[in-house]
Amino acid sequence: MPSRPTLRYALLAALVLTLAALGFVAHSVASTANAVAAKTLCSDVFLSRRTPQAVIEQDLRPDNPLAPLQRFSVETASASVSLLGLWTRRAIHRPGLSCTLLNGVTEAALRAQPLPEPAPPPQPETPLPPSNIDGILQMAFEEPGGAHALRTRAVVVMRDGQFIAERYAPGFHRDMPLLSWSMAKSITNALLALRTANGALDIRRPAAVPEWASASDPRHAITPEQLLRMSSGLAFRETRTALPADALNMLFRQPDAGAYAADMPLEAAPGTQWQYSSGTTNILSRLLRDTFHGDLQAYWNFPRQALFDPIGARHMMLEVDPSGTFVGSSFAYATARDWARLGQLFLDDGMVQGRRLLPEGWTRFATTPAPAAPHGSYGAHVWLNRGSENERQWPLLPDDTYSFQGYEGQLVIIVPTYHLVMVRMGLTRTGATWDPNRYLPSILAALE
Structure with a gap:
């Protein structure tokens, strides 16, 4: 004793x-x-x-x-x-x-870092005439009561490439860019498509990540495609409600988000396990930066010149971490109309005003289910409405529906069957859910 x-x-x-x-x-x-x-x-x-x-x-x-x-x-x-x-x-x-x-x-x-080339100030958007679905959009802003608020801030509907209806909460408007959270991943997807199209990147070859450079490193074989499909096998914990919270640490405490994520060990063979991970997106963002071979200004100018301006998304912006790399997982700002334009680009398989922007077939690639994703619910940085009716996220919507989704209820919903894109932005936190099943079927019925 x-x-x-x-x-x-x-x-x-x-x-x-x-x-x-x-x-x-x-x-x-x-x-x-x-x-x-x-x-x-x-x-x-x-x-x-x-x-x-x-x-x-x-x-x-x-x-x-x-x-x-x-x-x-x-x-x-x-x-x-x-x-x-x-x-x-x-x-x-x-x-x-x-x-x-x-x-x-x-x-x-x-x-002391150089700044991107200044962009011309965006012109104010033109208001839309009244629509027969304005009443449904008004319902989408109603609060259900109780302890948890939905706080919808913007809803926009586009059909056949044209804006047909929109509504905004008091204090918000069509020219106000709002935070995307994980909808930013769709921008990273499109930027990688552009670099793939011009031969700067091959998504099916092992990713040129410095931390994995040794052929003896089990992470050496991970490809950008596996990162896009959230099937890298890296041990990254996305959770915001328990420790270790890798996503929070990466986004708010690290100088280099991509390097932090790339340091994660392997916990499963690449391609065999699906796990949602903002870290993999920031590895892709750093890979994108590396294709510019140290030309920081060219990298910073690239999203606006190659993507945002061509689709007319003049308020869209990606923010950077202290190392200068775009936080492509989470930190994008854009108006609801700009998000609809990006959704329309995917709906049109990368075409805009008769010009091919993304590689032909890229949307088919992005919406092909990741082999390891449960019920085929995830493609390449895109959420899919696949599986049986009981398995689909939105059972009242067609199974060809796909979406970009972000924390607090950010949504771009693309419905190819109806040539329709719907955007919802808000501040819906834990305990509440803004459910498209309550509104979108009524919108589709009204448009038939």
């Missing part, structure tokens, strides 16, 4: 370790929460042109138990958030790049 002094020291050591662990967790949670808020505040103020008060009251305080303790600040070209004056996190705004968190890098270092 240990002596009393020995037992006392053991208990004291255990207490110290426990307190240290609790302190680490507190630091991690507070730092991440402040980073999420700082990044949101910065982008929504300087890019979406919302007032700081509106962003704080409508986005940062609801459903946030830490909000009463957080302090929010907006400066000339930055935003910062602290918790009781501690764990301050800051994001800075740069023209053409929007906002970037200061993760392991100084503001001076970021501001």
